[in-house]
Each structure stands twice: as C-alpha cells, then as structure tokens.
Amino acid sequence: MSFRRRCTPRFAVTLLVVWLLLALLIHLKEELWDALGPGDAFNDADLGLDDIAGGKEAAVGPQPVARRTAVVVASQKSENSTWLSSYFPEWEKNIYAVDDPAAPLTVPKNKGRESMVYLTFIIENYDDLPDNILFIHPNRYQWHNDDPDYDGLPMLRHFQIPYLEQEGYVNIRCAWSLGCPEEIKPLGQEGEHRAAVHAGGDYKQAFEVLFPEKEVPKIVGVSCCAQFAVTKEKIRERPKSDYERYREWLLETPLADSISGRIFEYSWHMVFGKEAVHCPSPKECYCKVFGACDLDCETSSCAGRYILPPYSSLPFGWPLIGWEGEPRNRSASEI
Ligand SMILES: *[C@@H]1O[C@H](CO)[C@@H](O)[C@H](O)[C@H]1NC(C)=O
Numbered sequence: 508m509s510f511r512r513r514c515t516p517r518f519a520v521t522l523l524v525v526w527l528l529l530a531l532l533i534h535l536k537e538e539l540w541d542a543l544g545p546g547d548a549f550n551d552a553d554l555g556l557d558d559i560a561g562g563k564e565a566a567v568g569p570q571p572v573a574r575r576t577a578v579v580v581a582s583q584k585s586e587n588s589t590w591l592s593s594y595f596p597e598w599e600k601n602i603y604a605v606d607d608p609a610a611p612l613t614v615p616k617n618k619g620r621e622s623m624v625y626l627t628f629i630i631e632n633y634d635d636l637p638d639n640i641l642f643i644h645p646n647r648y649q650w651h652n653d654d655p656d657y658d659g660l661p662m663l664r665h666f667q668i669p670y671l672e673q674e675g676y677v678n679i680r681c682a683w684s685l686g687c688p689e690e691i692k693p694l695g696q697e698g699e700h701r702a703a704v705h706a707g708g709d710y711k712q713a714f715e716v717l718f719p720e721k722e723v724p725k726i727v728g729v730s731c732c733a734q735f736a737v738t739k740e741k742i743r744e745r746p747k748s749d750y751e752r753y754r755e756w757l758l759e760t761p762l763a764d765s766i767s768g769r770i771f772e773y774s775w776h777m778v779f780g781k782e783a784v785h786c787p788s789p790k791e792c793y794c795k796v797f798g799a800c801d802l803d804c805e806t807s808s809c810a811g812r813y814i815l816p817p818y819s820s821l822p823f824g825w826p827l828i829g830w831e832g833e834p835r836n837r838s839a840s841e842i
C-alpha cells in the first residue's frame with residue numbers, strides 16, 4: 508500500500524533527476540582523477556584494452572625496453588652447459604660447439620680455442636648484438652672460475668651487470684694468480700719457447716699484425732682464462748672489419764692453438780679499450796665485479812676467495828668429492 512502511494516509520476520521524475528545528477532558526479536570525478544590523479548606509472552600498470560580503445564595511449568609514452576643479456580659459450584661436444592638454462596633462463600644462450608660442424612652454432616674452423624667462438628659470434632651478430640654479453644666456458648665447475656668451489660653459478664649470479672654497463676668491458680675474474688700483475692713481456696720474451704702454453708715468444712709479432720695502430724706494450728697483464736663481459740656499445744667502438752681481420756689471422760696463423768688462443772686471452776682487454784696491464788686490486792675488483800665488498804684482502808688475493816687448485820682437472824664428483832677422493836663439503840654457498 509505505502510509503495511503504491513509513493514510511486515506517483517512526480518516521484519518518478521525526482522528519482523530520474525537524482526540518478527542523472529549522480530551519474531554526472533561520477534563522470535566528473537573520473538575526468539578529474541585522470542587529469543590530476545596518480546601519475547603515469549599507475550596508469551601504465553592498469554592500462555587495459557579498454558583504455559587503449561579509449562585513446563589514452565598518447566599519455567603513456569614509450570615503455571622502457573629491457574636490456575638484453577646473453578652468454579656466448581665456447582663449448583665442445585663433450586661439455587655440458589645445460590646449467591645455464593636452468594639458472595639463467597632470462598639470458599640469451601649462444602652455445603657454440605667447436606668440434607661439431609652440424610651443431611646449430613659452430614665455427615668455420617676449430618682453431619685458436621675460445622677466441623674463434625668469441626670472434627665468430629661478434630662477426631655474425633655485429634648488427635644486432637645483445638646489450639650485455641658474457642663470453643664464457645661451458646662447464647659449471649672449472650678450475651679457473653673465481654669462486655672458492657670453482658663454481659660458475661655463484662660467480663655469474665653475483666656478477667654486477669650495472670658495473671659492466673658503466674665500464675663496457677669487465678674481466679669475470681679478480682684473483683691475481685695467473686695473469687696479474689704481469690704475464691707477458693712481449694719485448695723481452697720475443698722468440699722464447701719456454702713451454703707449449705707460454706705465448707710470450709710469439710706475442711710481439713702477433714701484436715704488430717693484429718693491432719698495427721698500437722705500440723707493442725712492454726708488459727701485459729690481466730687475470731687469466733678468457734672469461735669476460737662486454738657491452739654492445741664497447742664492441743661497436745671497433746668496426747666489424749677489425750674482428751674479421753682478427754679471425755682471418757687466427758684462421759691463417761701457423762701457431763699452435765695453445766699459443767694463438769693465449770695471445771687473444773692476453774689481448775681482449777686491449778681490444779676493448781683497457782690498458783695493457785689491467786689488474787685492479789682484488790679488494791676493489793671483488794666489490795665492483797661481484798658485489799663482495801667486505802673481504803679481507805692482501806695485494807693479490809682475498810681471504811676465503813679463489814686459491815689456485817693443485818690440478819686443472821677437478822675430481823669427478825666435485826664439489827662433494829675432494830682432490831684425494833675424500834668426501835668434501837662446499838667451501839661457500841652456491842647462492
Ligand atoms: C648435463 O648436466 C645436467 C646437470 O646440470 C644433467 O642433468 C644432464 O644429464 C647433463 N647432460 C649430459 C648430456 O651429460
């Protein structure tokens with residue numbers, strides 16, 4: 508009964524007016540919110556298809572593009588780099604098999620150790636390089652990895668990409684044992700043949716051919732083993748033809764792989780703009796390269812970090828089996 512009494516035409520008109528006013532208020536509030544409300548970041552996150560259809564995209568601006576990070580791996584058929592996919596899924600993988608001509612990525616000739624792979628990658632991708640590129644060897648555990656367990660996983664996990672982006676070139680090793688503070692004396696050692704792996708005797712002649720624009724340095728030093736990272740901007744400071752020339756030299760040289768590989772091992776830092784002796788103090792290096800800033804260090808090493816192993820082949824079962832086949836615990840975390 509009471510309902511019927513209220514539902515007069517006059518009441519219906521009032522209801523309509525109130526409803527219209529409310530709708531107008533809500534609309535105004537939305538308009539004002541858009542104009543004065545939270546910034547673009549909020550709108551970006553909430554941007555749906557409806558918003559784009561409504562023509563709001565002009566206010567959003569370009570999305571920041573994530574920088575691409577890639578690994579370039581100089582591998583052999585017998586080696587295993589699957590751990591890189593497991594732990595670094597976001598990195599682009601370029602796994603070159605040097606001894607498998609049928610592999611998806613391979614080299615024109617298996618010569619000059621990892622340097623043939625590194626140069627081939629640069630040449631083949633010069634016009635579309637990833638932003639940050641880590642040039643590394645395949646196995647997770649390797650005697651020269653700068654880690655107390657020679658484990659590449661924590662080494663790469665802690666590698667400081669922002670520092671690389673600032674420097675352009677960063678050696679992925681801080682320990683001085685092997686390579687620093689001086690490894691090769693190109694002038695004094697010219698013509699020497701001390702050992703099958705000692706490149707000093709051939710370094711000067713090779714250097715003169717490879718880097719005719721540079722004076723042959725008296726001393727060359729860089730922490731060993733040819734694992735380093737470079738930005739695409741740094742790579743492109745040289746024309747592609749330089750890298751093609753280096754690879755041509757590598758393909759043609761009569762030097763043994765152990766020697767030609769080492770000549771590049773002790774040249775990459777200069778290819779990418781560092782001084783002939785590039786040996787930052789371990790204290791500074793561990794802090795900047797791996798974010799380990801509270802280490803207790805001497806001139807050439809830091810406590811609890813890398814020590815030179817007795818052999819270059821790690822025992823089967825490492826890091827849980829030691830050098831004498833004894834059970835062993837990790838020295839440090841893999842995180
Ligand atoms: C490679 O190593 C992974 C562990 O990291 C292992 O699961 C896999 O079986 C290995 N592959 C080969 C072919 O040895």
Ligand SMILES: *[C@@H]1O[C@H](CO)[C@@H](O)[C@H](O)[C@H]1NC(C)=O
Pocket residue numbers: 834835836
């Ligand atoms: C490894 O660590 C465990 C737990 O701390 C310990 O019980 C064991 O004795 C250690 N093994 C070796 C070989 O050091």
